[in-house]
Amino acid sequence: MNIIKELKENQEDFEYYPTTQEIIEKLYQYKKENFIDLKDTLDIGSGKGDFFQKIESIHQRYKKNKYDNIFYNKYAIEKSMILIEKLPNDIFVLGTDFLKNSLIDKKIDTIFSNPPYSEYEIWVEKILKESNAKNIFILIPERWKENKKINNIIEKREIKYKIIGNFNFEDSEDRKARAKVDLIHFSYKYDYKKQPFDIWFDQEFQIKTNSKTEWSINQEKKENLSMIKKENIIKELVSFYEEDMKNLYESYKLIQKIDSKILKELNVNIDSVKESLKNKIEGLKNLYWEQLINRLDKITDRLTQKSRDEILNTIIKNSNVDFNEENILSIVIWILKNANKKLDDQIKEFFRELSLPENIKNYKSNKKIYKADWRYEKHEMEKYILDYRLIKEFYSSFKISWDGRNKGLNNNVLNFLKDCITIGKNLGFNISNKIENEIFEPSKKVYFSFLDSDLKQINFMEVKVFKNGNCHFKFNQKFIKKLNIEAGRLFGWIKKPSDIVEETDDITIKEANDYFKSNFKLQTNNLKSIGF
DSSP: OOHHHHHHHTTOOSSOOOOOHHHHHHHHHHHHHTTOOOSEEEEETOTTTHHHHHHHHHHTTTOSSTTOOSOSEEEEEOSOHHHHHHSOTTEEEEESSGGGSOOTTOOOSEEEEOOOGGGHHHHHHHHHHHOOOSEEEEEEEGGGGGOHHHHHHHHHTTEEEEEEEEEESTTOSSOOOOOEEEEEEEEEOOOGGGOHHHHHHHHHOOOOOOOOOOOOOOOOOOOOOTTSOGGGHHHHHHHHHHHHHHHHHHHHHGGGGSOHHHHHHTTOOHHHHHHHHHHHHHHHHHHHHHHHHHTOHHHHTTSOHHHHHHHHHHHHHTTTSOOSHHHHHHHHHHHHHHHHHHHHHHHHHHHHHTOOGGGEEEOTTOOOOOOTTOOGGGGTTOOEEEOSEEEEEOSOOEEEOTTSOEEEEOHHHHHHHHHHHHHHHHTTOOBOSOGGGOOOOTTOEEEEEEEOTTSOEEEEEEEEEOTTSEEEEEEOHHHHHHHHHHHHHHHTSOSSHHHHHHHOSSOOHHHHHHHTTOSOOOOTTOGGGGTO
16 A cells, blocks of 8 residues: 555554655765764654665765664654554654654754654754754755744754755655755754753743752652553553653752742752752653563563563663653554564574584584584584484572572573573463472472363473583473474575475474464564553
8 A cells, every 4th residue: 555545544644755865865965074973863753764764775885894884773753653663673763742752851963854844843943942962954944944933942052053955845756745945954062051951941940049069869769550450551651650750840840939048058959950850750761661561571471581681671771762652652563573573583592502512413414514612603504403302501500508508590590491481482382380480409300391282281391400500401392393493494494394304304294384484473463462
């Protein structure tokens, strides 16, 4: 379906006019000539990411080597959920409705925006007033020069600007229009006193004092939100967050009612108040995003420890995203898209973890003989399968107290066993027992089982952990076959089910057909499937 038609039919056409190739070419040449860095860039009203894709395509003609990347981090604010779903995975969504989101706490070097022209005045005012970016590129109608509010902000923040070029959309590749527009570069001299957060703070909190003494508040707000029922999780969390943010603002606004003489006597420093509020806003957002992420168990339960940590760390790293229902939806979509890639990557990672010489059997087409010092990394392209009896080596296995008592498994062993259960579930094994409920002792066998289609308990894996750090596994053979087939497919060693049959002796064509592409996938088109 044509993208414009799809947007209109779903009432999501918020004046979507993708920036033309001609404009992007001009912007790139200007950036190149003026040595402007685009490493951390936010596109406000990003559409489906055309700006990043077009400028990266241009950069290919000029890049010095394969490590010369024009962007380090790519961020977007986009209102249309249809367009958000079409954004590449490497673009992180910082918000949806721009007018409901703040730029004050966004740590961005460069901003680009091609705003809806019916609202361009309010967009430009907000960007210039709130932005921390060193460089701002905006594409807006020629008449902007007559706007008093925009000119007042330019004067107040001492912003410099240059019109890079004049354009129209009459020959647009994507959507034609008669609008005549200017591409403008805005920049300002770095001065702490002129930073957007300070301007916003001064407008919101009319506090006057001559005190220069530091004043900080160390107490962090801690809320217990674990009692919220899952079916109401989003609305309840957003409601609590909005109430907490409102209380936070109101608490700080009370300071403006205190006589300046009293503030001075109390050694209250306004800069410290600003910094304290800034940190509390960030901390509050962190708290609520973490609460939400902890409830995404239908996603996180499918991820290994490493995959889960990578996704959660990315969310927390970008936790300055405003916590509202629209942004939650965009973040969940982003998690879903990235989680599915992780689900495949972690199969390969798990397979590598078990790839010791004593654990493998070569494909028939692989005639190489491995030496005693063989490691997977040294023979990355060799083709092989894992045996169902496996050994995994750890530096140490058990936590031992000062008096020699066994205090349980070390975290690295415990996390790997959890990963075994996770990979098993993703390949279709409904494993009933949990690692945390099992008691591990040196050299003692521990069994994990699953229910088959007839509701019979079948052994999934038998584990024996030794004091020297070795861990012996005896896996269900059906699981190992599935793992070998999926790893072979994901590494590109096999292209179709019959390939694995030709390369091995113990996998039938029926098994190959049944197990090919059996790794679990999250459905990005149905958020109800994960409980939202």
